[in-house]
Amino acid sequence: xxxxxxxxxxxxxxxxxxxxxxxxxxxxxxxxxxxxxxxxxxxxxxxxxxxxxxxxxxxxxxxxxxxxxxxxxxxxxxxxxxxxxxxxxxxxxxxxxxxxxxxxxxxxxxxxxxxxxxxxxxxxxxxxxxxxxxxxxxxxxxxxxxxxxxxxxxxxxxxxxxxxxxxxxxxxxxxxxxxxxxxxxxxxxxxxxxxxxxxxxxxxxxxxxxxxxxxxxxxxxxxxxxxxxxxxxxxxxxxxxxxxxxxxxxxxxxxxxxxxxxxxxxxxxxxxxxxxxxxxxxxxxxxxxxxxxxxxxxxxxxxxxxxxxxxxxxxxxxxxxxxxxxxxxxxxxxxxxxxxxxxxxxxxxxxxxxxxxxxxxxxxxxxxxxxxxxxxxxxxxxxxxxxxxxxxxxxxxxxxxxxxxxxxxxxxxxxxxxxxxxxxxxxxxxxxxxxxxxxxxxxxxxxxxxxxxxxxxxxxxxxxxxxxxxxxxxxxxxxxxxxxxxxxxxxxxxxxxxxxxxxxxxxxxxxxxxxxxxxxxxxxxxxxxxxxxxxxxxxxxxxxxxxxxxxxxxxxxxxxxxxxxxxxxxxxxxxxxxxxxxxxxxxxxxxxxxxxxxxxxxxxxxxxxxxxxxxxxxxxxxxxxxxxxxxxxxxxxxxxxxxxxxxxxxxxxxxxxxxxxxxxxxxxxxxxxxxxxxxxxxxxxxxxxxxxxxxxxxxxxxxxxxxxxxxxxxxxxxxxxxxxxxxxxxxxxxxxxxx
Numbered sequence: 001x002x003x004x005x006x007x008x009x010x011x012x013x014x015x016x017x018x019x020x021x022x023x024x025x026x027x028x029x030x031x032x033x034x035x036x037x038x039x040x041x042x043x044x045x046x047x048x049x050x051x052x053x054x055x056x057x058x059x060x061x062x063x064x065x066x067x068x069x070x071x072x073x074x075x076x077x078x079x080x081x082x083x084x085x086x087x088x089x090x091x092x093x094x095x096x097x098x099x100x101x102x103x104x105x106x107x108x109x110x111x112x113x114x115x116x117x118x119x120x121x122x123x124x125x126x127x128x129x130x131x132x133x134x135x136x137x138x139x140x141x142x143x144x145x146x147x148x149x150x151x152x153x154x155x156x157x158x159x160x161x162x163x164x165x166x167x168x169x170x171x172x173x174x175x176x177x178x179x180x181x182x183x184x185x186x187x188x189x190x191x192x193x194x195x196x197x198x199x200x201x202x203x204x205x206x207x208x209x210x211x212x213x214x215x216x217x218x219x220x221x222x223x224x225x226x227x228x229x230x231x232x233x234x235x236x237x238x239x240x241x242x243x244x245x246x247x248x249x250x251x252x253x254x255x256x257x258x259x260x261x262x263x264x265x266x267x268x269x270x271x272x273x274x275x276x277x278x279x280x281x282x283x284x285x286x287x288x289x290x291x292x293x294x295x296x297x298x299x300x301x302x303x304x305x306x307x308x309x310x311x312x313x314x315x316x317x318x319x320x321x322x323x324x325x326x327x328x329x330x331x332x333x334x335x336x337x338x339x340x341x342x343x344x345x346x347x348x349x350x351x352x353x354x355x356x357x358x359x360x361x362x363x364x365x366x367x368x369x370x371x372x373x374x375x376x377x378x379x380x381x382x383x384x385x386x387x388x389x390x391x392x393x394x395x396x397x398x399x400x401x402x403x404x405x406x407x408x409x410x411x412x413x414x415x416x417x418x419x420x421x422x423x424x425x426x427x428x429x430x431x432x433x434x435x436x437x438x439x440x441x442x443x444x445x446x447x448x449x450x451x452x453x454x455x456x457x458x459x460x461x462x463x464x465x466x467x468x469x470x471x472x473x474x475x476x477x478x479x480x481x482x483x484x485x486x487x488x489x490x491x492x493x494x495x496x497x498x499x500x501x502x503x504x505x506x507x508x509x510x511x512x513x514x515x516x517x518x519x520x521x522x523x524x525x526x527x528x529x530x531x532x533x534x535x536x537x538x539x540x541x542x543x544x545x546x547x548x549x550x551x552x553x554x555x556x557x558x559x560x561x562x563x564x565x566x567x568x569x570x571x572x573x574x575x576x577x578x579x580x581x582x583x584x585x586x587x588x589x590x591x592x593x594x595x596x597x598x599x600x601x602x603x604x605x606x607x608x609x610x611x612x613x614x615x616x617x618x619x620x621x622x623x624x625x626x627x628x629x630x631x632x633x634x635x636x637x638x639x640x641x642x643x644x645x646x647x648x649x650x651x652x653x654x655x656x657x658x659x660x661x662x663x664x665x666x667x668x669x670x671x672x673x674x675x676x677x678x679x680x681x682x683x684x685x686x687x688x689x690x691x692x693x694x695x696x697x698x699x700x701x702x703x704x705x706x707x708x709x710x711x712x713x714x715x716x717x718x719x720x721x722x723x724x725x726x727x728x729x730x731x732x733x734x735x736x737x738x739x
Contacts, residue, residue, distance in 0.1 A: 407622040444553050
């Protein structure tokens, strides 16, 4: 391994211009790659579309869940004559806009029952409305204050075209005369996704700039003893740029998890750069610049690489998660830490040559008080390791038990900025009418419009409305067949076909697709995430007990199924990710060090993972798609600090043979540097707190706590476990000698 780093050092020293040209080429290529970056929100970040559940979801959304915009009409009387006339005028204009396939509202049902016109007197209007089935009426007018106009866009329309159509509708509304007392707001999932993407772009810029500014402040305060103290910040910025470029070239899209990864990469990347520049500064005081560069690359290169690889093991464990968002976080983190490592390994020596780097002349020779305090504490712990380990183990075990009781939140609307206009509007609708997003049940088979299947859909929907108080309304094609047949379900296929011809196409397109697919839409109240899961289980159980006719299947799908299934996916995968993180780091340590000391870093890491759960419980933070990967990420980050302590301990013990002295000396010599590295990572992670996304800011809070726990694990738990292990080994040696 050292041979490769020796060759790299010679290449930089002897072919400076060639290496520089290559380095600049990579940066330029990365700039090109950055232009290919795209945002990703919604189902693709939560659901693996190659799985059976993902395939059904995509099929359902393609057939039934068209991109929909919703006009929310608020007035004192949402179904009064004046409001209905205004809605009718809106429909006639909006239907002519580009990419709009249909516009439906309560006015359609009223006009059909009144000769194609809206009644102009309240008495006539009330008489017409009385003939509309209640569950159909509430689809458009859920309360006396609110009515909705559903705007369906063309099939297969792109996200960008959808945004253009939304902009056209907003422009149209601004130029219409809205009657007094009526307010009109464009809302719906499409508007929510659009605003969410805009917020993500702004959040990413804010987080990266904040993290870099924090790094500049950190370097100014803690790295002032070296020349060119801001060089690590430059290296991290270049490493981040190259990471962006690689993502663009590999078509890795940006989502909430990926945005959260960037401050993490800055925090870890600055650590690598600090270690390389600190070693270069140290060596340049003892030898020529070329010798200092060679020693830095050959000696520090492998050591920092091992730390980087140990950190990557925690990110590798994320690939077992079924949630694409978590896997993308792991992938981008691996690419980022590797890129930042290579950028600092090559970039710092290269710039040192161009700058003819020389150390500062005046360096304080006073002993560091921090080192003395840390070594004193480490010595006391090493002499009495058992009490410390017992307390740490007790808290860890308590945390592992608490972890099982922590709630899981998968509501995307709870993750976004609380003041985002689209969220505020959806919250308002939900408070007034319950959920605007149905629980879709996909009904499939050879003949879904047969009398038996139609009757089953009607009976099942009515049964759910009676049995389930959490369900406020429900609708299927059966309701419209009854509505257009004087309130009676047709008994024959001929009657069904004839009545189908009377039902408007936009209604049929939403509820039935040919003769082989249909859907039932159940609308629930506003529910907590856990309640949604319970309701889904109840409906699934009802389907199993009251199964459709032979040859017909019924499956809950759509966003409701995706988000409730995400709870189970997160609950199951977070423990697996943590376990695999432990195993990967342990195997890595055994392969690298090949002795019993390789297991010592695992002990503080286990404690840290348990402590994290205690912190989550105290802070009242739920598990989310981001905090679910906290365990495996903590393993990777914590491994670096504990490995550094272990390596220095082995070096000092080899010199003296005294374990206690070796522990105090190792902490005295590297304790401050570990604290500086930890603070660098801490400041990088703390930028996440500035995010307006609750998902990201909560993740930031938990990660900086995890970094603090990692530092405690390195300077408190590691001395204890090293001392205890040494006592055990010495006792075994005495037994062998006595034998």
